[in-house]
Amino acid sequence: MSIFTKIIKGEIPCYKVAEDKDYFAFLDINPLAKGHTLVIPKRETDYIFDLHDNELAGLMIFAKKIAKAIEKVVTCKRIGIAVIGLEVPHAHIHLIPIDKVQDIDFSRPKLRFTESEFRETAEAIMKELGNQ
Numbered sequence: 001m002s003i004f005t006k007i008i009k010g011e012i013p014c015y016k017v018a019e020d021k022d023y024f025a026f027l028d029i030n031p032l033a034k035g036h037t038l039v040i041p042k043r044e045t046d047y048i049f050d051l052h053d054n055e056l057a058g059l060m061i062f063a064k065k066i067a068k069a070i071e072k073v074v075t076c077k078r079i080g081i082a083v084i085g086l087e088v089p090h091a092h093i094h095l096i097p098i099d100k101v102q103d104i105d106f107s108r109p110k111l112r113f114t115e116s117e118f119r120e121t122a123e124a125i126m127k128e129l130g131n132q
């Protein structure tokens with residue numbers, strides 16, 4: 001079972017942002033930016049391009065909603081998207097607020113936030129999703 005499946009099941013805590021029947025979104029614990037969010041399918045599949053067509057399309061549509069909400073919470077030019085997948089074998093899309101290309105450089109040092117900062121960010125994004 002992947003670490004992300006454990007997160008979906010609530011066996012490992014996370015700062016949840018959104019969930020529906022098939023997809024789940026939560027803050028990346030080692031973020032490149034405030035609001036850096038991971039969007040995943042609940043069905044555990046390692047490689048994003050092994051998802052069924054409808055699952056992949058649904059994942060991107062789910063990500064779009066989350067990105068629009070992050071934009072309202074974090075000041076940025078765009079929400080950049082990235083798929084790396086070298087660390088966790090459970091397909092995921094990174095949603096990262098960016099102002100310049102360097103903001104989505106994964107070799108940069110990650111940011112640190114307190115528990116309450118993470119919680120506030122997740123709650124603010126969740127609230128925006130409720131307003132959509």
Ligand code: 5GP
Nearest residue numbers: 003014027028029030083084085086087088
């Ligand atoms: P990738 O597989 O795309 O190379 O990297 C996996 C991403 O998942 C990393 O950005 C890492 O910080 C994040 N990550 C790994 N384990 C956890 C975890 O237990 N909780 C959360 N919230 N994020 C995680």
